[in-house]
Amino acid sequence: xxxxxxxxxxxxxxxxxxxxxxxxxxxxxxxxxxxxxxxxxxxxxxxxxxxxxxxxxxxxxxxxxxxxxxxxxxxxxxxxxxxxxxxxxxxxxxxxxxxxxxxxxxxxxxxxxxxxxxxxxxxxxxxxxxxxxxxxxxxxxxxxxxxxxxxxxxxxxxxxxxxxxxxxxxxxxxxxxxxxxxxxxxxxxxxxxxxxxxxxxxxxxxxxxxxxxxxxxxxxxxxxxxxxxxxxxxxxxxxxxxxxxxxxxxxxxxxxxxxxxxxxxxxxxxxxxxxxxxxxxxxxxxxxxxxxxxxxxxxxxxxxxxxxxxxxxxxxxxxxxxxxxxxxxxxxxxxxxxxxxxxxxxxxxxxxxxxxxxxxxxxxxxxxxxxxxxxxxxxxxxxxxxxx
Numbered sequence: 001x002x003x004x005x006x007x008x009x010x011x012x013x014x015x016x017x018x019x020x021x022x023x024x025x026x027x028x029x030x031x032x033x034x035x036x037x038x039x040x041x042x043x044x045x046x047x048x049x050x051x052x053x054x055x056x057x058x059x060x061x062x063x064x065x066x067x068x069x070x071x072x073x074x075x076x077x078x079x080x081x082x083x084x085x086x087x088x089x090x091x092x093x094x095x096x097x098x099x100x101x102x103x104x105x106x107x108x109x110x111x112x113x114x115x116x117x118x119x120x121x122x123x124x125x126x127x128x129x130x131x132x133x134x135x136x137x138x139x140x141x142x143x144x145x146x147x148x149x150x151x152x153x154x155x156x157x158x159x160x161x162x163x164x165x166x167x168x169x170x171x172x173x174x175x176x177x178x179x180x181x182x183x184x185x186x187x188x189x190x191x192x193x194x195x196x197x198x199x200x201x202x203x204x205x206x207x208x209x210x211x212x213x214x215x216x217x218x219x220x221x222x223x224x225x226x227x228x229x230x231x232x233x234x235x236x237x238x239x240x241x242x243x244x245x246x247x248x249x250x251x252x253x254x255x256x257x258x259x260x261x262x263x264x265x266x267x268x269x270x271x272x273x274x275x276x277x278x279x280x281x282x283x284x285x286x287x288x289x290x291x292x293x294x295x296x297x298x299x300x301x302x303x304x305x306x307x308x309x310x311x312x313x314x315x316x317x318x319x320x321x322x323x324x325x326x327x328x329x330x331x332x333x334x335x336x337x338x339x340x341x342x343x344x345x346x347x348x349x350x351x352x353x354x355x356x357x358x359x360x361x362x363x364x365x366x367x368x369x370x371x372x373x374x375x376x377x378x379x380x381x382x383x384x385x386x387x388x
Contacts, residue, residue, distance in 0.1 A: 020045055020380045028376040029053060032293055035356045039064055039296040040213035046288045055296060063194060064294035065348040066209040067275025071161045074176055074205040075115055075258035079239035080183045081171050097170040100142055109150045114160045115257040116247055120148035123157040136200035137162055154248035154255060161206040176203040187229050188218045194305040196348055208348050213292050216281055220290035223271060223283045244271060252363030262364060263378045270378045277350045278358040287381040295350045303346045310344035
């Protein structure tokens with residue numbers, strides 16, 4: 001039984017501590033930076049960076065890639081739409097925005113169902129990662145079958161976020177990438193970015209945002225600041241708070257609306273945005289704390305941001321597990337020079353680096369390194385505690 005039910009989390013109205021636990025901060029730093037796969041680690045408290053480290057050969061100007069952290073960027077655009085008066089109700093059926101599903105049972109799925117990962121759409125054992133290797137991600141998503149009643153069962157599913165893309169397009173009358181740039185990246189003064197498209201040039205929304213680590217911290221700060229930036233309410237405050245509530249219990253985590261809540265007490269929550277192969281964005285909103293940790297990213301920006309699988313394009317008929325193994329082999333050992341890539345294989349992949357903080361095919365509570373990292377981040381503001 002889900003122990004939190006639908007009770008709202010009420011944060012105490014207290015001021016964030018001015019200090020962090022130095023012992024915990026040092027332990028976190030040692031743990032993360034001892035991993036040769038790490039590209040960046042940043043901790044920000046009360047809007048100021050207190051720890052910033054980079055792997056050998058990397059600096060603050062180098063991009064990292066979001067993997068699934070991108071999902072949160074596109075999810076908050078619905079909070080932007082509410083704030084602008086473009087959307088009144090998250091319980092609208094998506095058939096209002098997807099003409100393809102006008103006379104289809106799947107059209108009864110609501111925007112809220114997608115945001116809460118309760119669409120009822122089929123999910124493969126790999127969470128529909130197969131969509132990444134499809135030539136047209138949107139066509140893939142539109143052809144996934146309904147297997148459960150919408151709103152009843154929580155299942156993390158890449159297709160849910162892919163379907164948010166055309167809904168964003170209809171609400172704003174602009175592509176998801178253009179909306180993201182105008183409504184989030186622009187106000188945050190993020191001018192350098194890479195936003196990925198699939199083979200068919202659809203805007204990808206379930207992964208594929210390249211930024212500097214510091215710019216990912218800025219995004220996390222929006223959660224800590226209740227959707228405001230420099231006095232401007234970018235994201236509707238009520239929407240953002242809803243997204244951080246414990247709504248569903250999933251394997252090893254509690255889930256809100258495109259937000260994982262990994263730890264919770266009466267005083268604070270640890271929000272986690274996690275991406276494949278060890279990409280993490282942590283937020284403790286009650287303590288105004290944001291932390292990011294990313295693995296090494298080898299993409300050459302000059303190759304652009306349209307996914308191309310090169311010779312793998314001719315093998316897409318193979319089973320997904322085979323394609324994934326071949327892709328890892330093509331990616332190499334993580335030590336190759338991205339400048340040597342001729343662009344024939346172009347994708348936002350970090351799979352070539354074997355990160356210590358990634359336990360494939362396990363839930364967060366079954367991966368000891370991830371648990372330890374989360375414990376340390378959560379303990380940063382506990383001045384009287386120590387981590388063993």
